[in-house]
Amino acid sequence: MAKREVHQTLCRMCDDHCGINVYVEDGKVVDIDGNKDHVWNKGRLCIKGRAGVDLNNAPDRIRKPLKKTENGWEEISLEQALDEIAAKTKEIQSKYGKRTMSVWKGEAIGFAQQEENYRRFIHAIGSPNYFSNDSECFVGRWIGYSLVYGRWGSQPEFINSKCIVTWGANPPHAHPNMTQQINHARDNGAKLIVIDSRLSAIGRQADIFVQVKPGTDGALAWGVMRELIENNWYDKEFVEKFTLGFDKVKEYASKFTPEYVAKETGIEASLVKEVAKAMWDNAPAVINYVGNGLEHHENGINNIRAVAYFDGLLGSVDAKGGNFLPSGFPLKELTLYHDVPLIEEQPIGRDRFPVLYDFRQECHTMVAMDTILSEDPYPLKGMIIAGANPVMTNPNANKVTEALKSLELLVVRELFMSETAELADYILPAASYLERSELHGHGGFQVIGLTKKVVEPEEGIQDEYQFLHDLAHRLGAGDYFPWENEYELNKWLVSDSGVKLEEIEAHPEGYNYAEKTYHKHEQKVADGEKAFNTPSGKLEFASEYLKNLGYQEIAEYIPPTYVTDKSEEYPYVLITGARKVMYYHGRNRNFARLKSAMPTPEIELHPVDAKKLDVVDDDIVKVTSTIGSIEIPVKVMHKKEIGEGVVQITHGWKESNVNILTHDDRFDPIDGFPLMKSVEVKIEKVNK
Numbered sequence: 001m002a003k004r005e006v007h008q009t010l011c012r013m014c015d016d017h018c019g020i021n022v023y024v025e026d027g028k029v030v031d032i033d034g035n036k037d038h039v040w041n042k043g044r045l046c047i048k049g050r051a052g053v054d055l056n057n058a059p060d061r062i063r064k065p066l067k068k069t070e071n072g073w074e075e076i077s078l079e080q081a082l083d084e085i086a087a088k089t090k091e092i093q094s095k096y097g098k099r100t101m102s103v104w105k106g107e108a109i110g111f112a113q114q115e116e117n118y119r120r121f122i123h124a125i126g127s128p129n130y131f132s133n134d135s136e137c138f139v140g141r142w143i144g145y146s147l148v149y150g151r152w153g154s155q156p157e158f159i160n161s162k163c164i165v166t167w168g169a170n171p172p173h174a175h176p177n178m179t180q181q182i183n184h185a186r187d188n189g190a191k192l193i194v195i196d197s198r199l200s201a202i203g204r205q206a207d208i209f210v211q212v213k214p215g216t217d218g219a220l221a222w223g224v225m226r227e228l229i230e231n232n233w234y235d236k237e238f239v240e241k242f243t244l245g246f247d248k249v250k251e252y253a254s255k256f257t258p259e260y261v262a263k264e265t266g267i268e269a270s271l272v273k274e275v276a277k278a279m280w281d282n283a284p285a286v287i288n289y290v291g292n293g294l295e296h297h298e299n300g301i302n303n304i305r306a307v308a309y310f311d312g313l314l315g316s317v318d319a320k321g322g323n324f325l326p327s328g329f330p331l332k333e334l335t336l337y338h339d340v341p342l343i344e345e346q347p348i349g350r351d352r353f354p355v356l357y358d359f360r361q362e363c364h365t366m367v368a369m370d371t372i373l374s375e376d377p378y379p380l381k382g383m384i385i386a387g388a389n390p391v392m393t394n395p396n397a398n399k400v401t402e403a404l405k406s407l408e409l410l411v412v413r414e415l416f417m418s419e420t421a422e423l424a425d426y427i428l429p430a431a432s433y434l435e436r437s438e439l440h441g442h443g444g445f446q447v448i449g450l451t452k453k454v455v456e457p458e459e460g461i462q463d464e465y466q467f468l469h470d471l472a473h474r475l476g477a478g479d480y481f482p483w484e485n486e487y488e489l490n491k492w493l494v495s496d497s498g499v500k501l502e503e504i505e506a507h508p509e510g511y512n513y514a515e516k517t518y519h520k521h522e523q524k525v526a527d528g529e530k531a532f533n534t535p536s537g538k539l540e541f542a543s544e545y546l547k548n549l550g551y552q553e554i555a556e557y558i559p560p561t562y563v564t565d566k567s568e569e570y571p572y573v574l575i576t577g578a579r580k581v582m583y584y585h586g587r588n589r590n591f592a593r594l595k596s597a598m599p600t601p602e603i604e605l606h607p608v609d610a611k612k613l614d615v616v617d618d619d620i621v622k623v624t625s626t627i628g629s630i631e632i633p634v635k636v637m638h639k640k641e642i643g644e645g646v647v648q649i650t651h652g653w654k655e656s657n658v659n660i661l662t663h664d665d666r667f668d669p670i671d672g673f674p675l676m677k678s679v680e681v682k683i684e685k686v687n688k
Ligand SMILES: Nc1nc2c(c(=O)[nH]1)N[C@H]1C(S)=C(S)[C@@H](COP(=O)(O)OP(=O)(O)OC[C@H]3O[C@@H](n4cnc5c(=O)[nH]c(N)nc54)[C@H](O)[C@@H]3O)O[C@H]1N2
Pocket: 014, 107, 137, 138, 167, 168, 169, 170, 171, 173, 174, 175, 195, 196, 197, 198, 200, 212, 213, 214, 215, 216, 217, 290, 291, 292, 293, 294, 575, 577, 578, 579, 580, 581, 582, 583, 584, 585, 677
């Protein structure tokens, strides 16, 4: 009988990094279950967790480097692939300039060390052009919160909270183990308020469910603020000591009467006060948690900023049971922004969306495709994509395909033949998360952990670090990649922290690096430091920085275009991307055990709309926006689940790619996030 080994590591089928036990026999992953000791998931896994076995052993996994030839894909050796990619990169850089090469990292390789590796690499070879999925992911929230108090309130302390308010978030599908923490808080008496355009899984459990029309959350937030201020339900001491611009908030909020909010958002007027009262009764142990639902709108950032204001009014920022601000683990800096800023090389999108670049130092994916196609302000000729599938995940998918096809060099690092990989000149087989090793923190618990390499990848398959190391050495930038392998890099990363990598490794349940302390702003002021990491050092209701750039100084509410400029031709409002627990963007449809749970795409429709369109479940409709059409099966919802005139399609389906309909030229003006929710569409029955 084969000997069975158990390795304790972290799951990376999503970015939540649950603790797992991986069972290995004869060098092969045979099973995965939950690590009961891990601080985050306490032994629980979601349905994707065990499917890590399927991912690693998938029969359709790409195992050899592939080169596109006139006769289709040809298998080549890794050496040949790296040599040819290096030669082509040199050719492009000498012909058009160094900045015409770029990299694009995707969700599948995460947000920490792999992201920094790619930033380091592209700067090391003289180009500023680092793109990532982040310019359509959490960065809208990150910037919205950072503008207000210098950090993103992403580590809510559910367990001690007395009132949890979710805005456009869907934890049971998107963050299953976070949902357990919310449930524990409720067992301890916490109130749950859910604000969503659909009656989602968490909405069903809520004490108060508020069904807003898409893109109108800002009106509700201002309405709730008005109640708080008019009733004197706010933390005067905090506002006085730590905030800037309260008078402007007070004045602007006064317009948002419950009746006006009801008209804007489509909710009952009485709910506005109910929400405000629940917040005040439980302050400061109140969490306002913002999800993806407030991004992907033309007014996203200001709606998010408006929600972030609650942390100031209620004093919940860094409060026990509020939005906790963790102290990060002191990793060494892997990026080269201090040494090689490359600003003079005009990072793509920086002039168009300076706020995104200021805050994130990354180029904008919404500008990438136009730059490739127009060569304005300069050509972009080569791209290395790792862990992303923009053909399925970026707006205006037809344009994405056209642009990526026109590159002189497209390298895609993948496990599977994705829609984007199909367009590549070279596909390099990438190590799965079970075949590489990286550091990951759980800020809310102040712990750090190491995902371990539990099996060796087959020959020809490389982890991201090894690939960048080998390519950089071929391109004369080897000095920037001195570590022999990823493990050595990890050792270097922790070398200033006072903690050894081995020590972190010995704590698969999470290595606790710091005790939690609250209200750190108070201590900072006592120490003569700035209370918050904003230009003024205060929690900024009013932002001089934004004002100077020509944006609204306070988070003004701008109604969505589908309301202000109602279209007769495109009468429905499409929201996209509501997560389904078994899928991950375009991923996992090749795993039978996951696909059986939801075998086809679907458009969620209100029963009245279904009647109007004369359709029932599984009928096919054609959905058309101003830029494209798709066909998709119908799912008729209960009348309470979705608003009349509102429809929802989850992205990631090849046969009905909703991003053919979404817009890359309509965006939030502050961060440039694309319009992928509140998209105007028309719907017709397809007679088959
Ligand atoms: N299974 C699975 N999990 C995932 C992912 C995945 O693809 N699959 N993706 C991961 C990633 S990268 C991210 S960024 C997170 C996202 O995590 P979440 O934001 O928590 O998840 P979403 O499903 O995007 O939730 C968006 C919710 O907003 C609602 N909504 C849409 N428009 C509006 C609006 O205008 N106002 C309000 N109030 N609600 C609105 C939708 O109905 C939906 O319930 O999920 C992560 N987790």
